[in-house]
Amino acid sequence: MFLLLFFASTAKAQPGRTFDIRKYGGKADGRTDISMALTNAFKDACASPTPSKVLIPKGKFTLGQVSLKGPCKAAVEVQVQGTLVSKTDKVIPHSSWVAFQYIDQFTLSGGGMFEGQGPKAWGACGLNSYCKHLPINLRFDFITNGMVRDVTSKDSKQFHVNVLGCKNLTFLHFTISAPDHSINTDGIHIGRSSGINILESNIATGDDCVSIGDGSEQILISKVTCGPGHGISVGSLGKYQNEAPVIGVTVRNCTISGTSNGVRIKTWPASYPGTVSNMHFEDIIMNNVSNPVLIDQVYCPWNECNAKLPSRVKISNVTIKNIRGTSASPVAVKLACSSGIPCQGVEIADIDLTYTGKEAPKAVSECSNIRPRIFGKQNPPACGSPTTSN
Ligand SMILES: *[C@@H]1O[C@H](CO)[C@@H](O)[C@H](O)[C@H]1NC(C)=O
């Protein structure tokens, strides 16, 4: 139903004028930085009173850091057919490589690639703070009614994609590609946004495939493959004051392979208050995932917190349904809720996860501060079941 609507609407939105970056001095010669050509082509497209298109044709183009900013007079499509290669000299910290900002009815398409040249940066990425300041491949800030389809983000220096303040933005046939040893390269990070869909996409990276931060509402992740990476994660939450609730995240019909986590919700102990509700994890295949299902309310990496005080983030209305496959660790399902605010309204149905390790233990589940309602098959036995080990 949704897809039908979507195809009908794209068929109708035929762009009027095309602004080809070659007309603005853009050259695929491996030397010319097309920053100015792209910025100027976008400016003209943005000023067009009828829907328009910026074209980056086939070929390999060098691109420095750019911000393409609306508001625009009409719908704008940026069609990337070629490969954009990030310029590596003079990286501005705290920033992005390519940012799209304040645009309504925006489309990024074309089958092309954003090549972030990450390997040149990851090597030096031993210090955490240095990594945090590397540019993000693609930033979407305050985009409304947007579509990102048929493009690839490769080897970002930091996060591949950051979504901030967006409403109704869909990623379709989007590809993220980076090796598992790339540091802090989250696939798509979403914050303070609503109506974000990630559909039929493929995410392989060194950190979370998708991470969902505070203020995210109505997030749908469907038919996505994830791995390598750290899985699909809500949080971490509770570390900062005044975080907005996370409401309505659905992960459905996905395959997660060789990752350190499958689906997880993580909140800091000794935290500020927060809310996570209406989470639905359904119809997911896990292939050799270390922590396939994980609620971790004592998330405290590098001992940066007082783990003795409970998290004050309230988690409620969670369904975990039809999760099948293999776990690379014996604890296939771990639900560690806050001792201060137990998880509420959690439903677990049809779990079938086996431990891949050769040595003894079968898969188990571990639960604390939670009393889920349990339906259907439970392998491993769910928390509270009489057969639960330990
Ligand atoms: C969401 O954005 C798409 C364009 O990508 C548009 O076709 C659709 O109508 C928008 N949906 C709503 C509810 O505004």
Ligand SMILES: *[C@@H]1O[C@H](CO)[C@@H](O)[C@H](O)[C@H]1NC(C)=O
């Ligand atoms: C997703 O749904 C399709 C169609 O219903 C099905 O063929 C496919 O196996 C599903 N994938 C997963 C991972 O559940």
Ligand SMILES: *[C@@H]1O[C@H](CO)[C@@H](O)[C@H](O)[C@H]1NC(C)=O
């Ligand atoms: C499963 O994952 C573990 C840990 O990540 C890894 O050591 C092992 O080689 C993987 N097994 C398979 C069959 O991929």
Ligand SMILES: *[C@@H]1O[C@H](CO)[C@@H](O)[C@H](O)[C@H]1NC(C)=O
């Ligand atoms: C949780 O679900 C119940 C029953 O569907 C509903 O009444 C309640 O409002 C939900 N809570 C939240 C925080 O959404």
